[in-house]
Amino acid sequence: MVDLRYIQDHFDAASDRLLKKGVDREILSELQGRFAKLKEANAALEAAQAEQNRLSKLFGVYKREGRDIGELKAKVDANKAAIAPLQETARTAESALRELALTVPNFPDLSVPDGLDxxxxxxxxxxxxxxxxxxxxxxxxxxxxxxxxxxxxxxxxxxxxxxxxxxxxxxxxxxxxxxxxxxxxxxxxxxxxxxxxxxxxxxxxxxxxxxxxxxxxxxxxxxxxxxxxxxxxxxxxxxxxxxxxxxxxxxxxxxxxxxxxxxxxxxxxxxxxxxxxxxxxxxxxxxxxxxxxxxxxxxxxxxxxxxxxxxxxxxxxxxxxxxxxxxxxxxxxxxxxxxxxxxxxxxxxxxxxxxxxxxxxxxxxxxxxxxxxxxxxxxxxxxxxxxxxxxxxxxxxxxxxxxxxxxxxxxxxx
RNA sequence: GGAGAGAUGGCAGAGCGGUUGAAUGCGGCAGCCUCGAAAGCUGUUGUCCGGGCUUCCCGGACCGGGGGUUCGAAUCCCCCUCUCUCCGCCA
Missing domain, CATH: 3.30.930.10 (Bira Bifunctional Protein; Domain 2)
Incomplete structure (x- = not known):
């Protein structure tokens, strides 16, 4: 698999190199887009998960101390409901990226001569x-x-x-x-x-x-x-x-x-x-x-x-x-x-x-x-x-x- | 193919549903000791992803794989895969 970060950070160099293998610039551009989309989806998901972890921990503390759970439970349920679709989005983004990334060929070395066949x-x-x-x-x-x-x-x-x-x-x-x-x-x-x-x-x-x-x-x-x-x-x-x-x-x-x-x-x-x-x-x-x-x-x-x-x-x-x-x-x-x-x-x-x-x-x-x-x-x-x-x-x-x-x-x- | 048992960190091996990313031992690394080594003592030691003031810190995920129950799962339930033991078959 090609290095996605390299494509992200050095798009032109990467696409120039893959051009030698006849890979269209559009494909790399699509790949770059899907990579960005995944990162975005993951960031949203992970923030929600962090909140869920925080609330769950609190839940345990409340119970131990015999405090009222009612309000916290409502909060945690709401957050849980929010996680599910985020998870789905992240998963979709992941497989979309993976599917494409696995079909992109390796970069030729810079020393490789140009040519078609x-x-x-x-x-x-x-x-x-x-x-x-x-x-x-x-x-x-x-x-x-x-x-x-x-x-x-x-x-x-x-x-x-x-x-x-x-x-x-x-x-x-x-x-x-x-x-x-x-x-x-x-x-x-x-x-x-x-x-x-x-x-x-x-x-x-x-x-x-x-x-x-x-x-x-x-x-x-x-x-x-x-x-x-x-x-x-x-x-x-x-x-x-x-x-x-x-x-x-x-x-x-x-x-x-x-x-x-x-x-x-x-x-x-x-x-x-x-x-x-x-x-x-x-x-x-x-x-x-x-x-x-x-x-x-x-x-x-x-x-x-x-x-x-x-x-x-x-x-x-x-x-x-x-x-x-x-x-x-x-x-x-x-x-x-x-x-x-x-x-x-x-x-x-x-x-x-x-x-x-x-x-x-x-x-x-x-x-x-x-x-x-x-x-x-x-x-x-x-x-x-x-x-x-x-x-x-x-x-x-x-x-x-x-x-x-x-x-x-x-x-x-x- | 039939019956049973199991799958946890580099290896071995614990783990009442809630500070367990995971005890303990071995191994590895660093230090002490030593002329040096061994032994001994002390500390440290998983992977992936994202972010950051990028020899470190923060967040997320991961205890064979997938799904479920739950506010919370290594721990409970279901499915799959694989491994081991016995039987059968076979080079």
Whole structure:
């Protein structure tokens, strides 16, 4: 959630920043109005409540002293009657504010480049040079077919479209990659966790998937539970509604989980292959960081994700997302895009974001800074998307006969 | 799924319907003591919101969640959720 006081006190700066994400000034203005209305309603309510408390206390004293209650009772009844509508007003104002506030995306950092979409993202650097092929490299689905690695038809039969079955070597490679990533993340200082693959609505609201993006989630019928779209949800919410000690920061966590997304709105995109599935494996990093040092943690996470690709010998580039391409909760995001020779293009394989205090405010994750409680910063990043790594290995390590080499770094895992 | 018990501050654990935002213990913090530490002693120590003369003061709310009774609810009543124990089922 955005800082309402910041909007109240620095309206122009706030609306300028949100303009980068395409948020209309009117919406902020409405938000500001609802915030003011709530404060007004609360002030009136609290004054009446204070009076009620005063009278009630007096009531007790009168009774003890055996004095006549009659007049006081009339007063207290009148005041009580006045409280009810004030309470209703305050409650309405509260939910009106909340409803809107939860749908307003995070402020982009000032450093975030302007732009509307993907096309305006800024390349930071390329790592490793794509190899020269003496033949026409195939796309991964063609390679998968040749090697019998992916059973698309049966995935569809078992579930529906955008599900697939990995077979034999591909299944083993998938498992090897998960272990490889977890080991490297652990070596980097991330605690390995194994978490529930279902989360309740409170947690999803904490990280920002709800209430706005319910359409992207698979929900369990008759339960307040959803299949997680990313391990960011359980990992970040590990400290939901908790107050950490300063010396615990930064908390670095990593977990492997499958991720489930409805991919509503991406009909027709990436329909071939396994680039975009309803279920995919991902190893995620999450950091709960001190606000003063979270930038360093961000850099570390970007570098670490990049190092993983380098160790696997996968050429990639780092891209700074422009304002229009930033996700709902992100203040700043760097994508890592891996080279896919079959598609002759770079495709996202990791996304590292800082949400600053946006998720922390929603999820109430704080730390003791001296006597005061301060919001932490939360960061997340894939390290890495497993399915897409498998795709990248297939395309980059293919031979002319369609066979696929194993990256050196993975050999101990197979 | 069936039966029972319970949910209170960081933890443990009290709490006749009215100075109880909550005893006590532990933990944490500060001070004393000490060369230093331990032990001991003294004090202090919840969260959120609003306001103010903004290292502090004032007001409001919060004892799993929601509703009710009452001038007044942690305390009484109802509903929900969750946890624990036993049984059943199960990897």
């Amino acid at each position: 993907e096309a305006d993202n800024v390349e930071i650097r390329k790592v490793l040079t794509p190899r020269e092929f003496a033949f026409e490299p195939l796309e991964h689905w063609a390679l998968a077919e040749r090697n019998g690695w992916i059973d698309f038809e049966r995935g569809v039969k078992l579930a529906k479209s955008r599900f697939a079955v990995l077979r034999g070597e591909a299944a083993r490679l998938e498992r090897a990659l998960i272990n490889f990533f977890l080991d490297r993340n652990r070596r980097q200082g991330f605690e390995e966790l194994y978490v529930p693959f279902l989360s309740n609505s409170t947690m999803l609201q904490g990280t920002g998937q709800l209430p706005k993006f319910a359409d992207d989630l698979f929900k369990i019928e008759d339960e307040d539970l959803y299949l997680i779209p990313t391990a960011e949800v359980p990992l970040t919410n590990m400290y939901h509604d908790e107050i950490l000690r300063e010396d615990q920061l930064p908390v670095l966590m990593t977990a492997y989980t499958p991720c489930f997304r409805k991919e509503a709105g991406s009909a027709g995109r990436d329909t071939r292959g396994v680039i975009r599935q309803h279920q995919f494996d991902k190893v995620e990093m999450v950091a709960i960081a001190h606000p003063d040092t979270s930038d360093a943690v961000f850099e570390m996470m970007v570098q670490h994700a990049s190092d993983l690709l380098t160790e696997l010998g996968l050429p990639h580039r780092l891209v700074e997302l422009c304002g229009g391409d930033l996700g709902f909760s992100a203040a700043r995001t760097i994508d890592l895009e891996v080279w896919l020779p079959g598609q002759n293009t770079y495709r996202e394989i990791s996304s590292v974001s800082t949400t600053r205090d946006f998720q922390a405010r929603r999820a109430m994750i704080r730390f003791k800074d001296g006597k005061k409680n301060r919001l932490v910063h939360t960061l997340n990043g894939s390290a890495l998307a497993v399915g897409r790594t498998l795709v990248a290995i297939m395309e980059n390590y293919q031979n002319e006969d369609g066979s696929i080499e194993t990256p050196e770094a993975l050999k101990p895992y197979l």
